[in-house]
Amino acid sequence: MNKHMMAAALAVAAAIAAPAHATTVALPADGSWHEFNVDAAAPPANGTGWIDYADGSPLSFQFTIAAGTTGTLSVVDAGFAGDTFTINNFGATLGRTSSVAIGNVEGNVEFDFDAAFGNAAYSHGVFTLGAGTYDISGSLLQSVQDDIAGTDLDATNGALRLSVSSVPGPSGIALSLGGLAAVALVARRRRPNPSI
Template sequence: MNHQRRIAAACALSLAACLPLASPQAHAVELQADGQWAEFYIDEMTAQGGGLGWIDTDTGLAQTFEFSVPTGFTGTLTVVDGGFAGDVFSLTLGGLPLGSTSAVASAAGTAIGVDFDAALADGGYSRGVFTLQAGSYTLGGQLLQSATFEGVPLNATVGGLRLQVSPVPEPGSLLMLLAGLPLVGFGLRRRLQGGAQ
């Protein structure tokens, strides 16, 4: 009987070794549509598994941002590198590729700190602007190119993202505006002709 238990235990251990390990859940942060910058971090040394994805620096777990664009609105998502210039990010929405930030030279220049507005105005920092339709989204990211120091990739950085929403013009309002423009032009022409006499 003891022999049968040992065989059963060995089979159970063998089966468990074949099953995939459950990966830790990503830490989701709610991104507000208020135009304020939210920070994300990448640190190969801190990340669980040593990856180059966005992480929660407290836990090392993968980090995503969740947000919604209301019906009747479009969203403008801006992503920019911070810290040292030279990083490029790839972005995903719901696990599907969204795109990447702009190409820049990888050699790290002067550090700008965590001033995302200044980084956005500086061509040495990678940035991307994406237009999104109404819907609910989960945004993730990964370091595609790291800033380098003396040829060695740093593989650690900070970046910023912000979401702004604006109403979509009603099709009828847009048509009325376009139809009214010739009338405005005609009125201005008559006024100019009347003033010349």
């Protein structure tokens, strides 16, 4: 009997110690929206962190920004207006989406991410990122209210997108400054002389 109890205890310990399944998405730098969800009631319990709605697993987005480029990461709330998010990189806080009034389930409903990004009732954030590797995840900071239950809904969706652009090198900056100086010199020569 003790062997069976020991085997059962080891099986339980192994199940607890086993790493939880997580979904990692390679985020392309093409400016297209990629959806995430939050649902505190969806199994397996992930609280208010971003999840893959297909299986409820924790969700993160990975990408690398090459040297000589800069990235712009945009994050937006969707669904019911009034949610805000904390954005993390490798578990450390990168920032938060904008503050908005707490909404309710009878408020604005928008599933078009571009429309939500342009609507002040929905929180959004824009983060400028330097060269490096990123693992972006997030969690719900402020939730829409469920008027019937009188509690936080703790369920929503949102999206993020990444675009990358070149950073001008020292020669590009010098060329730009030289061009600006030439324009200023030409403009100065064309001005009438007030002393005549």
